[in-house]
Amino acid sequence: EDQVTQSPEALRLQEGESSSLNCSYTVSGLRGLFWYRQDPGKGPEFLFTLYSAGEEKEKERLKATLTKKESFLHITAPKPEDSATYLCAVQATGGSYIPTFGRGTSLIVHP
Amino acid sequence: KAGVTQTPRYLIKTRGQQVTLSCSPISGHRSVSWYQQTPGQGLQFLFEYFSETQRNKGNFPGRFSGRQFSNSRSEMNVSTLELGDSALYLCASSESTSQYFGPGTRLLVL
Numbered sequence: 001e002d003q004v005t006q007s008p009e010a011l012r013l014q015e016g017e018s019s020s021l022n023c024s025y026t027v028s029g030l031r032g033l034f035w036y037r038q039d040p041g042k043g044p045e046f047l048f049t050l051y052s053a054g055e056e057k058e059k060e061r062l063k064a065t066l067t068k069k070e071s072f073l074h075i076t077a078p079k080p081e082d083s084a085t086y087l088c089a090v091q092a093t094g095g096s097y098i099p100t101f102g103r104g105t106s107l108i109v110h111p
Numbered sequence: 112k113a114g115v116t117q118t119p120r121y122l123i124k125t126r127g128q129q130v131t132l133s134c135s136p137i138s139g140h141r142s143v144s145w146y147q148q149t150p151g152q153g154l155q156f157l158f159e160y161f162s163e164t165q166r167n168k169g170n171f172p173g174r175f176s177g178r179q180f181s182n183s184r185s186e187m188n189v190s191t192l193e194l195g196d197s198a199l200y201l202c203a204s205s206e207s208t209s210q211y212f213g214p215g216t217r218l219l220v221l
Contacts, residue, residue: 032208043115043201043212044154087154091208096167098144099210101154 002027002092006102013078013109021073021105023088033071034099035064036087044087047073078109112138115204115213123219129190132216136183136204142166143185144210145177146201154201160185192220 036044089099156169160179
């Protein structure tokens with residue numbers, strides 16, 4: 001069974017204080033790993049897709065990296081508007097395209 | 112391209128009633144998936160439709176059903192509502208591997 005564990009559950013940062021969110025996964029074969037940002041009461045917003053170990057993608061202050069067992073979402077010099085819940089999901093090879101989601105990391109950035 | 116749209120955005124129903132939610136995917140996307148999101152359970156997969164056929168189904172009771180039309184628009188229906196059905200219902204459309212979510216429908220069952 002595919003599993004996704006995100007840590008920490010909650011993270012409080014000061015503006016400008018860089019940090020990383022972790023997504024550990026267990027899957028028979030990885031088709032893709034996805035990162036989403038979700039604001040309260042809204043649908044998840046797609047951020048990145050990573051396909052293979054060693055791959056990295058960047059968008060503004062966010063950088064996602066992937067190894068064979070986990071992914072990190074690095075946030076550099078965060079701003080209060082980066083406050084949100086960040087969700088990770090994995091999609092396995094073979095079978096359905098339905099991703100398995102983690103429970104998310106709630107990030108609060110204080111000014 | 113316009114994003115995924117969902118209607119209505121908010122609903123209040125009472126126990127025992129039924130509800131129908133609608134989702135219009137991104138133009139050209141043929142796959143539509145539905146999810147239930149609650150604080151306690153997180154994002155849970157309901158079902159996926161592709162070209163008007165249910166391709167995958169999650170572990171939800173038969174009270175939850177859906178369908179997809181020839182224009183890829185999708186509806187989900189929940190019959191005999193229970194208090195525990197209160198949640199944010201999310202629709203996601205995809206063309207290949209990446210899913211794009213709509214804003215969701217917030218359902219409150221009283």
